Amino acid sequence: MSPTRGLSLSSRVIASNGVVFLLGTAVLAFSPATVSRQPVISELVVLLVGLGIMIVANSFLVRVALTPLDRLVTQLDQVRSNEPLARVSDPGGGLAHRLSLAVNDLLDRIEAGQRQNAVSALAAQEAERSRIAQELHDGVGQSLTAVLLELGALSGPGHAPAEPALARLREGVRASLDEVRSVARHLRPHVLEDLGLRSALAALTNDLFTTGDVLVRRGILPGLPALPDDVELVVFRVAQEALTNVARHARARTVELALSTVGAQLVLVVADDGRGLPPGAAGTGLRGMHERAALIGARLHVGRRDGGGTVVELRVPLERP
Template structure:
């Protein structure tokens, strides 16, 4: 029954009950209302209002739950649904809302997968251009400067050597950017070697990264390993930029049917800050592979935990 007619029926039922009670009750109302008659009328009115409010509250309770869920729903934390039942005028609305959430989560997952795939392809393209074009160009500059250093006068040679060192440092930085954009070690040597290289890279920038890995880790597949690597990379980047951390523990372990990645730092923590684009990006990636990401306070700083289900063979 539509909600409009349900409300009309409830109010009509209450009025009928009130009218029948007044008609059958052995009471009368004088031309001048007496105190005892006024008490009966007030009590009857209160009873009608209370009965009407109880019936309406029972009928519209699912609508209140729907409003609360709509205010708190987050597509990055999927799976929340309203309980469905066969009673109530708003149950078709509840079922429709749950179906809408299902479609939104499915479409969001598909669009995120396409967007992240395009992002990785663009990362590979930029990394290849940095390595093949800019890297080779800087290498040619270094070779030319090396040849010139033996032919220029002594007063100019020191300046030339400084330019040569600047070009060499720029070349190293370009190669580092290319490695971060396209983790070739992940494709060539696997996830554990890539995490080791990642820990070494961040340790060389003043933050001590301790890596812990349990033996006998299963193969996760290229897509899942890439997500684990990107989450670890983003978590270490956040620890270095925002947490003011001096040491970080990067761990990869097997726990039942899941592989668990944890990144724990000793920084200042989240301090109630809202999630930025980095954490939201990690959540988007984890949803693509059915993993569960948890970001919150740790023992001393911030703790990032990614639970990746192992594919059953």
């Protein structure tokens, strides 16, 4: 173990200087060199050479002590520009080793705090979605249902002259009621809570593509492993965003949804044969998918599909740290 291992940086520098000066004093004390009352050139040369040797030796010892810290500072400058935060390497011992451990521990705490804040924000967002969905269902939905029942009563016998107008009004209210229910389901997927991820994905594809001419192929592996609630929610939201983009923008004829396990990963794939992503696409939907994937340590890839179209692939580690 190094005798200076437990010393502070200032103590190490002082100790290095002390060793150099001690050695210089010992050399002058035990050497035959003397300095006359009126120094001559040769004596001044000896003193200058001794001073130069001490400076060089002191510089060497200080450099040895501080070089690991210089490397650590350089690494920190690089870490600061990386996203996500990288970890600094271990310089190998001494004060720089302890500093690298402290810095890495601090970075771990920062990332854990950021992840916890993001999870809390996601939970708050989902709670707000749930509240709005419940209000739409219990408030607006029930009001529209009551109006629909009243219109049905008015269209009975004795109201024949008003029947065409009432029929149009009834259809308008029914369409509004369906839209409110659709928005409520989009805001909060109760089927995910009640029946699980597999049924929620099936219901999602039915809601989005029932009325169109898009062919939907689903390949959901039976017997998926039990997943934490946050993982199920992220997988559902990524699939929801990807499928919604296909329904609204892709002009696709076929869309494929696959959910399976590959090794120690859960893999979600949504692929279509539509127009594909425009160059430099970076909308709020894509950013939201990447942010949600990062919350559970998953990797998300969104790109152009071979042969045309878009592919979205989410890989979720089943063994989470």
